[in-house]
Amino acid sequence: MSRAGGDAAAAALERAGVETVRRAVELDLASRFQESLMCYQEGIDLLLQESLPKCLCFTATKDEVKKQHYRQKISEYMTRAEDIKKHIEKEKQDGKYHKQIKIDENATGFSYEKLFQEYLNEIVTEVWVEDPYIRHVHQLYNFLRFCEMLVKGPCKVKTIHLLTSYDEGSGKIQQISSLEEIKQSLKNHGVTLNVSFSSSIHDREIRFNSGWMIKIGRGLDYFKKPQGRFSIGYCDFDLRPCHKTTVDVFHTKHTKKT
Incomplete structure (x- = not known):
């Protein structure tokens, strides 16, 4: 030089x-x-x-x-x-750690990887997802994308627990069959998906056995609908505009509720 x-x-x-x-x-x-x-x-x-x-x-x-x-x-x-x-x-x-992220209306750059990757080290082997709105097709795809992120690592996730609520309309059968398909697909990657339903669930939070807990005001469904199937942001969630929401990150000694 x-x-x-x-x-x-x-x-x-x-x-x-x-x-x-x-x-x-x-x-x-x-x-x-x-x-x-x-x-x-x-x-x-x-x-x-x-x-x-x-x-x-x-x-x-x-x-x-x-x-x-x-x-x-x-x-x-x-x-x-x-x-x-x-x-x-x-x-x-x-057990006092708290970080807050505010996502503005139409903001971009907030894919699941950007929000969660920081907390997905090799210690993470078990994940709990509580979200009442894993019902409709786009919400099921959101959950699938979240699972794909976990499978890609660097964490070594072996078990995912999902607590959600039933679709009260005609989509209940599709909801159950879609979750079963995700379950079988995860099994091929050595990951067990346990799904349970509750009619009284309201909280939206994600917990890792490493001690991290993430609460998102809108749960996993904080992305806006893309303008079309061939519009920018349809595939890459970092380019997808978001709804306004708040993300709270905590660290606790125990993540599994008793």
Whole structure:
């Protein structure tokens, strides 16, 4: 790489790192610690990438004061990230962790992967879904997409429990047959689906045996109907507009209700 190219690469990396840690500080001040930690880690990683020290040998970055400033700031960010990590872990141990995500009307970028992937590590082997509206065709497809995400990993889900309510109209037979088809398909992937019904269920929540609990105001059905079968967002839920809703994330010591 030429000296000019090295300077440009260093400058771009510097801007990305600085912008990311600036966002981390903003989230930190807003007490959005989980998001802040992720930004601190990403920003620090950008500033510590191997390419940056190599580029520091060029004339544009020979300012020792500037380099010392970066060393000091990176050290401070690393210390703060470690403090946040300990804080989050303590909240989880005390059962006090709470993160809230507000999804605006017509917002995009909120696929199931974006919402849940952060909590689906290899510890997750069992999932509980309580949602009274897994009835109509599009809601059944939503649940299927959620199951597909679990099958893809990186979690090692072996059992999924679904508690929902019966379709009170003519779609009851289709609802039952569709859930049975999902059950058989999951079985082919080594996953057991247990389905039960309740006429009094109102809560909408998803729990993982790792301790994470996610409550979505609209349950899994927070996506708007696509404009057509061949419109953008029909297949990729990150591009699908959403209804306005709120997502609350908790961490508790016990996820299975007694």
